[in-house]
Amino acid sequence: MPFCGGRLSTKLLNITISCLCKAKQLSKAESAIIDGIRLGVLPDAVTYNTVIDFYCRFATIDIAHSVLGRMRDAGIPPNVVSYNSLISGAVRKGLLSKSLELFDEMLERGVAPDAWSYNILMHCLFKLGKPDQANRVFRDIVLRGQVSAATYNVMITGLCKNGYVSNALNLFRNLRRHGFVPQVLTYNALVNGLCKARRLTAAKKVLREFADSGFEPNEITYTTVMKCCFRCGMFEQGLEILSEMRCLGFTFDGFAYCTVIAAMIKTGRMREADEIVEMMVSSGVRPDLVSYNTLINLYCRQGRLDEALKLLDEIEEEGLVCDQYTHAIIIDGLCRAGDFSGAERHLNYMNTLGFGYNLVALNCMLDGLGKAGHIDHAVKLFEVMEVKDSFSYTILVHNLCRARRFLFASKVLTSCLKCGCKVLRATQRAVIDGLRSIGFTNEVRKVKSRIRLARLAS
Template identity: 80%
Template sequence: MPFWAPLKSSLSTKLLNITVSSLCKAKQIPNAETAIVDGIRLGVLPDVVTYNTLIDAYCRFATLDVAYSVLARMHDAGIPPDVVSFNTLISGAVRKSLFSKSLDLFDEMLKRGINPDAWSHNILMNCLFQLGKPDEANRVFKEIVLRDEVHPATYNIMINGLCKNGYVGNALSLFRNLQRHGFVPQVLTYNALINGLCKARRLKDARRVLKEFGETGNEPNAVTYTTVMTCCFRCRLFEEGLEILSEMRSLGFTFDGFAYCTVIAAMIKTGRMQEAEEIVEMMVSSGVRPDLVSYNTLINLYCRQGRLDDALRLLDEIEGEGLECDQYTHTIIVDGLCKAGNFDGAQRHLNYMNSLGFGSNLVAFNCFLDGLGKAGHIDHALRLFEVMEVKDSFTYTIVVHNLCRARRFLCASKVLVSCLKCGYQVLRATQRAVIVGLRSIGYANEARKVKLTIRLAQFVP
């Protein structure tokens, strides 16, 4: 018999709700259902809160259909659903990326005569942005403003949604307009706007907003700085990126592996290996526990430096940490072995990848092809190309490019035409290299045929 069985007052339903909520949070939904059944048998009737708790649990730990079926049970019990019931269902649909279903639930709520609240409209706006309907989201926003039901979260959703849909300028204008009307932005507001500005490569505006952020008395967090730092590196403003890194350190922010890897990867891409090594030492000395992304970044660094033994040593360290190397990890190793001229080792590692069941390993094979071509082993590369079951545009581009490097323009033209007929594309620079190369060796007619094939391929859907 349940411990709350002796209670027969109105307090019993409250205690039942507490019990059901605790069981649901512990993911013991069957026990929660049993508690409800026992309560009914004892005359302790559930109310709308009881069923809303069940709806939320099923949305989180089961399917939306099961959660929705609770509404029928509420109807049978004579308990009408309220706005919380539908908000919970709509939120559950959003979490499962069922955005169209969320809109259907919102319409059903209106048909049942249930008035949406501010949270309902916030969820609706988020759905419309996710579905790529910013104009409709803006219409809902205006309706909320007219009814004076705006919540700080509403502004955050609006700014974030505009940024993600490519309307960064509108988001910045809205932000400025809100400031003039006394709105005090939250950390989430600043982060959403700064992230949008950075993705749009509007670094000056992002830096300006970041500076304002600090002047408001709020504390930009590590996410804010990392976002701007990443944008600096993408815009190839490495000195500014490193300045932000230094500022973060001076402010005492605790770095995670992502922030360090962002810096290291940027240094590697620009060939600043010494600085990358210094950041690695900084990461190790700070006691950051590397994750797989961190290890992959370090392996890439060591391979670029020709330190293959250190890179292979990290493979053992990854396993020692209880992590599993992914396809990208092994691809970096294959590329490093190729750059070192160890093609036998690269082939063995490809075979090892196959034994691990990674599938086609197309990126790794492309690295191997490119390495062979650049090392002058073009015939070996062609034999491998012929037996490859899976190919993509990069595969064809690599082969055509390296055939041009070897001045084998006729062969390159045949591979290029084959590529276009298969529906793939080769980089325009490589296409031009084939045409110019054919002309240079006296095959002007063949060059015209290739050029015509390229033009025809552009009109094929």
Template identity: 80%
Template sequence: MLPGISSQRTHTYHSQSLSRLLKRNHSHFRPGDTKTMSLRSKLSTKLLNISISSLCKAKQISKAESVITDGIRIGVLPDAVTYNILIDAYCRFASIDVAYSVLARMREAGIAPDVVSYNSLISGAVRKSMLFKSLDLFEEMLARGVTPDAWSHNIHMHSLFKLGKPYEANRVFKETVLRGEVHATTYNVMINGLCKNGYVSHALSLFRNLQRHGFVPQVLTYNALINGLCKAKRLKDAQMVLKEFGESGYERNAITYTTVMQCSFRCGFFEQGLEILSEMRNLGFTFDGFAYCTVIAAMIKTGRTREAEEIIDIMVSTGIRPDLVSYNTLISLYCRQGRLEDALKLLDEIEEEGLECDQYTHTIIVDGLCKAGNLDRAWRYLNYMSTLGFGYNLVAFNCMLDGLGKAGHIDDAVKLFEGMEVKDSFTYTILVHNLCRARRFLWASKVLISCLKGGYQVLRATQRAVLVGLHDIGFTNEARKLRSRIRLARLMS
């Protein structure tokens, strides 16, 4: 529990004591009571709220509750602002349930929760990834007659986009436009949400329409759109928006350039990516580990390991302290080159830098050992990972499964598959593919059918390999049954 945050019991005690004090103070103080007026003028509710806000920012919420209690004793009664400060603090540093209970306290004090109260709750639920809870709170706000503002609608749209409901988010956006409550943030939420849900063309169309109606895009707008276009591999459109960004008067930051550079590498336009890198240097951008790792990773994937090493030397010479992403990239490079001992030495260096390896770091090592044919060591390392407290690492097990299959240990691969706690589409695809390599087509057929029944997908090329293999060994009936099962799975997906 964070320092200063009261337990549920303490919170309940505060709630009950405040309720009694409020009733006592409301009954004791009468309009025109000069003593009361004098106290309130000296110690105003505004000063109380400033004190509560300072304590909450310092995560001393239990002390803030005590100050409210003391204030009520001397006649300084909390208002909506007081409780809204508490709601926001509990959302950030405790739980949504505790924050929500403050609404009941407000009603007991005769203060109606307002739009700020609900906005804090909804925003807190989104921060904690409680997206359905945020939608319920929005509906409750409407049901209680609290009118949402632009912030409410923006958070609501953001939640719907994150839940993969772009049509509902678009409906909220249209209603907001009709009411005339749209702000620049609303457009940014809409463009970012459309891009992240795969509707990049709609985002670009909205962007153009807004420009025609006088909307001036912000840095966030450009970055969201460029990022969406890059992820959709629409490099030309991304470069066009990047050019407009530069002509708009805003200063393009390193994130913008790195995004386009990464897209160039992904699309295979290696020279364009390096040109962007050169432009960033000429403009005097300070390179971080992420920008260098983007270049290094692209060079590794294209087999240009010598150039990747040169970039690494440049990164080190500029005094950039490698972060975990940088180390993971270097480990991947060494594993691809077969320099496993150098990769393992980096693990010690990571600890010396005060960093902690993540699951991805260890997975790279397992994959490198498997590709190097050192399966015994990979298996020992996989068992070592289970002692580190990361939980079940499906990707690492998939690497081990593929390594066993490609090394010809198909029976061991099947045994590992059957003992795996969790499986995904990649797991099934790896095993079916390796069973076909070993010409175990009947076995591959059974695994594929089991996969389809479970609602998983296997690559069509792998499915064709099983069908062709069954025909080759004369099992045409099994091939016909498998084809029917594949068609049924496609109809149901």
């Protein structure tokens, strides 16, 4: 039975290729294909598709695409799986135009797309900000009868991310009419979209329907709604959801706790933040770097710098590596404590660690110096900063106004607008009102003119 034996050998070859690719040993996988051919064990479409998928993930799309030529040379026509791997790989790498080209190539080669091909295409069009084209593809899929639960999930997620939350909600309502029962992923996508649009009432209604549908909302669902509550200033409702999650026995991760702690810090509710920290520690959650950064931020805002610095040692003991944000928080804490020399030393220490330019940390120093009344020092720092963003300009202009140096503030504001950066409207008004208060009416007209030009150009 040579045919059966050959088929089994090809299957064994495919298993070998798959294992080698998973181990990221592609050179050995390629050698295995060559050795197989020498032994009379011919690769099939599965063999080459495995290699294509690997190249898409760990190399370039062009290298992966070149495998199609090898398939044709071997008399194996590329199939829909081959192109799906290439198209999805291009989307993952952000090569959206390339993915559309590959889809067109698939059609030109006579390879019929399947439901997954269309789902990837819709996802790509949504990412390109072309919801109308994605909707046309969706209608074609429905007419062909190729629609699946995954298709609805892509459509709902894409509509929400492109600002068409009402359309996503209407589609969700019509799901059952098309014979589909919404899945957990569907509910999560819609709840997330509604929350990002700050439609909290609708999100909570969908959440109740979710619970009544026989499915159980998971941690992602609850955390999304909880975060929306905090973002909308509904802190008590957010804490109620936290309590409900605990009652339902959900296992909290660091992200959920950090969401609550960060909200408490932003609103100055330090006592509640401390209580959540104690809750996190007592629950045995192993902190990740985000958790540590949140805790360091809390301690710095409370003036507990010694405890914040101790956490740096704990981070290293846990085998984690501090990022730029960690050090920026420390620098901000030192500035809040008035220790600008210490902040500068820590900034130099960051440079020795190889972090390079840290705009966030420099903005923290700029703001700290301004608030402490060291406006001349702040101006000198601003002038030597290699890179400045809108926050840099806003911070300096705001603090110049606080120091009643309105004419200088107007010059900084004007230079900011000329280079295309933006300053908060409240800060712009502070400059104009300040100039009026000291009688510089001509300068007021110049600043207003520059602001109008900047708005027209944006």
